[in-house]
Amino acid sequence: MAEQTAGLTSLVNLIERIADNKYVLGDRLVEVGISGPNLEATLSAIAMAQGELGHARLLYNWSFDLKGLKGKKPEIASQSGKAFPQVVAIRNWIELIAALYTVNVALELVLKALLEANHADVVHRIHKLLKEQKEHIIYSRGWAQQLLADGGTIPARFNESLDKVLPQAEAWLQSVEDSADLISSGYLPSGTNLVASFQKQIAELRSARTAVNAG
Numbered sequence: 001m002a003e004q005t006a007g008l009t010s011l012v013n014l015i016e017r018i019a020d021n022k023y024v025l026g027d028r029l030v031e032v033g034i035s036g037p038n039l040e041a042t043l044s045a046i047a048m049a050q051g052e053l054g055h056a057r058l059l060y061n062w063s064f065d066l067k068g069l070k071g072k073k074p075e076i077a078s079q080s081g082k083a084f085p086q087v088v089a090i091r092n093w094i095e096l097i098a099a100l101y102t103v104n105v106a107l108e109l110v111l112k113a114l115l116e117a118n119h120a121d122v123v124h125r126i127h128k129l130l131k132e133q134k135e136h137i138i139y140s141r142g143w144a145q146q147l148l149a150d151g152g153t154i155p156a157r158f159n160e161s162l163d164k165v166l167p168q169a170e171a172w173l174q175s176v177e178d179s180a181d182l183i184s185s186g187y188l189p190s191g192t193n194l195v196a197s198f199q200k201q202i203a204e205l206r207s208a209r210t211a212v213n214a215g
Contacts, residue, residue: 007185011122012066014176014187018110020079021087021103026052028090029100036093041143047137048100049122055129062125084172086165087125094154097147098161101140105201106169106194108133110176113192120188144205159206164200173198 006155026049061073065122087099111130114122175193182188 005057006181006190007187007211008066010181011185011187012063014110014179014182015059015063015066016080017082017172018058018107019063019110019114020081020083022052023056023076023079024083024087024090025103026050026056028087028096032090032093032096041093044139045096048136051132051136055132058125058129067091073126084165086166086168089164090189094157095161095164096149097140098158099165101144102136102162102165102202104133104136104140106173106198108137109173109194109197113176113188116192117187119186141205145208146194148206148208162202162206170195170198 011060015141029045029049029052033042033049036042036045057076060076066074084099084103086095087103090096108130111126111133114126115130144158176182176188177192177194179188183190
């Protein structure tokens, strides 16, 4: 029982960390996105915000269920304090896109690992969310590639923004990867290489820019 309780507690913390990041990203997509570089970017940011906030709501409700809360779910007015500091600190479009891509790649890796473990209580909760998550990555990667291919100081500023959020995402992925409670409780498969997979995707994004410059 103690092992199951520890595993469940770790799962709740994991879900709330994902939900908090999505909640704050949704908020920043509205706050910063409203002054996007063009009308299309602004409209897309608002639409993406609704997706992130919707995911956050679903995840918070899941955490409430796991905690055994009955009746009407509490209204979510703010994050629970588990969002990455750099996500909270987003103030402009470049920082927004850097965090949106980085965090969503990290979240997708964790969600896929949860799905791979095939835990009965998990699969039906995240299957649809994981499909929608792909759209968020495609959107943010497209903008990331535009910023990296832009002129002037924008590529350097984007890389600086990436470098601020990357350590936070990597540290979290490492903690998930090393979680004995999640693995022993069957929520995560053993031998999952979250950090290596994450670093590979970030390197591919940056190498695509290098290839353009070389051409």
